Amino acid sequence: MNLLRLLILIAVGVLIINFTDSFAQKKKLTYKQVFEGSRDMRAMMMMSRPQGWADEENYLEMKTDPSKQGSRPILMKTNVITGVSEQYIDNSGIELPEGFSIERPSSSLENNYYLFYQKNNLYYFSRSDNLFLQITKDAAEEKVYKLSPDGKKVAYVKNNNLFVYNVEKEIEMQLTNDGTDLIYNGWASWVYMEEILGRATQYSAYWWSPKSDMITFLRFDDSPVPEFYITKADGQHGELEKQRYPKAGDPNPFVKLGIANVDNGKVVWADFDEKADHYIAWPEWTKENQLTVQWMNRGQNNIIIYTIDTNSGHKKEIYNEKQSEWVEWFEDLYYIKSNKGFILRTNADGFSHLYFYDMNGKLKKRLTDGRWEVTGINYVDEKNEKIFFMGWKSNSTERHLFSVKLDGNEFKQLTSTPGTHSCSVSPGGKYFIDTYSNITTPSRTELYSIDGKLIRTLSERPNQADEFELARVEMFTIPSGDGYELPAVWYLPADFDQNKKYAVIFNEYGGPNAPSVRNSYPFGMSSHYYAQNGIISISVDHRGTGHFGKKGVALMHRNLGKWEMNDYIAAVKWLKTKSFIDTTKIGITGGSYGGYVTALALTQGADYFTHGIAEFGVMDWALYDNVYTERYMDTPSENPEGYKNGSVFTYVDKYKGKMLVTHGTIDDNVHMQNSIQLIFELQKLNKDFDMQLYPNQRHGIGFPLSQHATKERVKFWFKHLLGRELDVNKD
Known part of the structure; x- marks a missing residue:
């Protein structure tokens, strides 16, 4: 018995030592790697993806010549079966006037017709005719210029009038x-x-x-x-x-x-x-x-x-x-040739589905049905009368490729790997290129035959899990308390210990039919970085984000702010039942609509949320544009109570935590007026807050000011959730 106990203790010790050694071998993420894009974080770098299809048997991709160091990528066509690539367009022998490059047009059509815009004038080049023309010769600015489908005419807007230039006649018509x-x-x-x-x-x-x-x-x-x-x-x-x-x-x-x-x-x-x-x-x-x-x-x-x-x-x-x-x-209405009809996607019955109508508006066939959603038409193969579309069927946090015949038969799901997929179908419907990821798998691009057989992997981002100390990522649902299971994903520290206390950051957008929780790999690594430093990041989708069809989204009608707060507070209550949550440090952050729900959480939800970063958010719906706002809220005169209940200003007296407010000074979408009016209300009540204004920035903060904005965010969380200052050179 004693010998057995000794062997068990030795075995456990070996396991602990091996685990510790394995854990110790992993690198720590650094601020500079995560937020300044250091090259050793290969998973954060852009992955090469095909550019489309040259024809049914060849796809397009950008490649560099490995024998020529520093050479620019060129467009290649690659055979589906053999994988052999060749240059798609040979630009050798093309001579243009000085200052013009066939590789850098302002616009092009079928790799034959090109537009160049320089010094407020338009220039045209036809490869097949070897014709180069200066189209406009005045000081006025030409805007939104477009080649005609036959490549023989050019349209543009000048002085807010519409013009067309006939290349063959060399005549401009107003x-x-x-x-x-x-x-x-x-x-x-x-x-x-x-x-x-x-x-x-x-x-x-x-x-x-x-x-x-x-x-x-x-x-x-x-x-x-x-x-x-x-x-x-x-x-x-x-x-x-x-x-x-x-x-x-x-x-x-x-x-x-x-x-x-x-x-x-x-x-x-x-x-x-x-x-x-x-x-x-x-x-x-x-x-x-x-x-x-x-x-x-x-x-x-x-x-x-x-x-x-x-x-x-x-x-x-x-x-x-x-x-x-x-x-x-x-937005993805599709008209079938020979006036056979059109394919329409609508959520009129409660879920977004496809319908086939004739040109007189008579329903010919309902193509999809059920308590799931079509999210977009991908491609229509008219020859074989087959529609390819994206959607979710069994898991609303995923996106997959499906197909169905125009008569409603032969419904198929073409992608099977769990995750979020983005697909490109070949012109004849024989193949598709699939780029996908999930919470544990970085993006990869694969080539498939239409029957689902993998032909080969085209590219993939390296998985950094074996190299860096990444978070433990889990997807689950949180009960709303009244029948909804709210999708959620969190990032736990790799060395998560239920006996410790962890601060939490909610990362939210929260707009109608705009989910934040996806079974996909994050492009950035910030949630992993925070987890490494002892902060749990979580995203929770409320009932109106699209997971429950139009039924859920429709609850937001005339009620913006209501169900967002109801469900986010339900999530906080659920978190508070966990012994490892530090209930004095519940943060939330978001931009635009996410800035709105953040400010609302720190005011209306002040008994639940303690810290927040509200970025360029709407603070009162009367201050936002009428098309978006009235879609959900009707007009202020039609719904005064809804506007009052959905305004952050209604609840500023409840604010008692710590909030950082940021805004671009020339934001033309959500005007800085929103944040200025918010801080004025807070100042009148002698409330403490932080603010960062970013000069000459529109909706979102662009480079290089984005580096400062990022640093301020991380500093805020370190100070208030970790109780220490950020050192960008060491952390």
């Missing part, structure tokens, strides 16, 4: 003539760019027809929209930037839809009432040159798709949807 400082043709009003068309459009508000014979465009009149003044502190006297920005309840720009014939310059206007209080957006051409457009009422609970007669401007309704809360734009 399509509109009423552009002013308030009237824009083909150039988006700010709120349309930000909330409807998207920042990726860079204010572009015109669209070429497939046959290159017409351009449809939106014309905006910003004269009804109130001005907002943004102050720049530059120079001796500063500068004043005027922005037409409609806040909640404010008038919108007038908008109408034009169709311009680029051969004769004639413009036809679609028969919408320009003065009506509505939204017109997302014009789209079918493959047969038929024009469609989406219309939405000011209340954003009714959306209609119209076809537009390009000769008369008459409109015809083909789809009409109403919801009791709000509707959303159809």
